[in-house]
Amino acid sequence: MISRRDFSRLLAMSGSMLLPQQLSAWPAPLAQTPRGPDERFWLSVRDQFLMPPALSVMNAANLCPSPAPVLEAMYRSTRDMDGDPSFDNRQKMSTGKEEARRLLARDLRVTPEEIVIARNTSEANNMVSSGLDLKAGDEVVICADNHPSNNSAWMQKAKRFGYTVTVIKQPNPHPGAEYFVEAATRAITSRTRVLAFTHQTSTAGDVLPANELCRLARERGVLTLVDGASAYGLFDVDLSEMQPDFYTGSAHKWPCGPKEVGVLFVSSRAQQSIHPSIISAYPGAVGISRTLEAIGQRDEPAIIGFGEAVVFQTKIGRKVIEERSRSLAQALIAGLRRIDGVQLWTHPDPARSGAVVTFRPGSLDIPKLSAALYKNDRIGCATRTGSDRPGIRFSPHIYNTMAEVDRAIAAIAKYMKQGV
Numbered sequence: 001m002i003s004r005r006d007f008s009r010l011l012a013m014s015g016s017m018l019l020p021q022q023l024s025a026w027p028a029p030l031a032q033t034p035r036g037p038d039e040r041f042w043l044s045v046r047d048q049f050l051m052p053p054a055l056s057v058m059n060a061a062n063l064c065p066s067p068a069p070v071l072e073a074m075y076r077s078t079r080d081m082d083g084d085p086s087f088d089n090r091q092k093m094s095t096g097k098e099e100a101r102r103l104l105a106r107d108l109r110v111t112p113e114e115i116v117i118a119r120n121t122s123e124a125n126n127m128v129s130s131g132l133d134l135k136a137g138d139e140v141v142i143c144a145d146n147h148p149s150n151n152s153a154w155m156q157k158a159k160r161f162g163y164t165v166t167v168i169k170q171p172n173p174h175p176g177a178e179y180f181v182e183a184a185t186r187a188i189t190s191r192t193r194v195l196a197f198t199h200q201t202s203t204a205g206d207v208l209p210a211n212e213l214c215r216l217a218r219e220r221g222v223l224t225l226v227d228g229a230s231a232y233g234l235f236d237v238d239l240s241e242m243q244p245d246f247y248t249g250s251a252h253k254w255p256c257g258p259k260e261v262g263v264l265f266v267s268s269r270a271q272q273s274i275h276p277s278i279i280s281a282y283p284g285a286v287g288i289s290r291t292l293e294a295i296g297q298r299d300e301p302a303i304i305g306f307g308e309a310v311v312f313q314t315k316i317g318r319k320v321i322e323e324r325s326r327s328l329a330q331a332l333i334a335g336l337r338r339i340d341g342v343q344l345w346t347h348p349d350p351a352r353s354g355a356v357v358t359f360r361p362g363s364l365d366i367p368k369l370s371a372a373l374y375k376n377d378r379i380g381c382a383t384r385t386g387s388d389r390p391g392i393r394f395s396p397h398i399y400n401t402m403a404e405v406d407r408a409i410a411a412i413a414k415y416m417k418q419g420v
């Protein structure tokens, strides 16, 4: 009997005639989300993923697995493309790419003309920092905990183009929404052209007041770049309400889509300010994608898979997903707070945090602890070493269960007591 875990091997066998849904243990389509989704429903969501039940990976801020319908969509399109790679046959791939754009736009509540399908958040962030006309005398305001694809990029390009960078500090614990609004108000001057911040940080899991910061920047004539790598696919992101100029995300993180696909939203009002920094063939069909997305041959089956990931998450429900991931994170926070010696970096107030939970496990050796969690307890996490908020990061998502959260808390309690 072929198990659905054999699917990954099957994908590698180009000549196989089986479709994944023909495998005996391939999951049935996901049921409709019930009114009050209970643990049984979430176990059925978990069943859509290939991870064996004993393995608990809580690392959505880094990389998420894709559910069965996404794998199927990619497999179907890849088979089709590799079975007949002619231009004539691949015409339909462009249609699939535009459908993915339409689905992303609907999900984010913007227009397809404002969506660029990038390769990841890093590329999308850099499309912005390389694509704006910035020169000596201009200023860019960034937040300290932004990812290197944001902050290191702005800093390096500042040396080349002559603009200056102002950094807003991110104290720990999260000092509250007002802090960020006041700090940005102070940092923005008449020379400021861009405010770049992260919707939910991957460091301490701080959630920034995105709507308020974008409003402030709009009022001051400043463009906003909001890094949504740890927010899109987790939060119910409504860009029509937030109104950033640029918003970025990766399919392979919280949206549970294919690897190496991402999204860049460019508001219609910001479109005249940005130039393409990669110029090649095969642009998108509408709006800003006609210039910014001409970045050469793409993996269209992966882009089509991104559309399918949006369909899958829409079926579960955006608000339901956010509530679930938040409640898993809240349970983790509550459990970790009860363990002597654990120091949380993530603020427990759901107004200040989402579903990224980081903490210092006393004086335990962090890489050793992470290795022990994986080897002995089958728990996958991320680590942060160095002197700035070192520790373990758990970022739970829809494929994790409350039982896994309990297991993680018990494992940390065990190692805090006995060492690693």
Ligand SMILES: Cc1ncc(COP(=O)(O)O)c(C=O)c1O
Pocket: 061, 062, 120, 121, 122, 123, 146, 147, 149, 198, 200, 201, 202, 227, 229, 230, 250
């Ligand atoms: C906040 C943030 N921005 C950007 C990135 C880069 O994402 P990617 O590696 O998908 O380009 C990450 C990755 O962890 C991130 O956490």
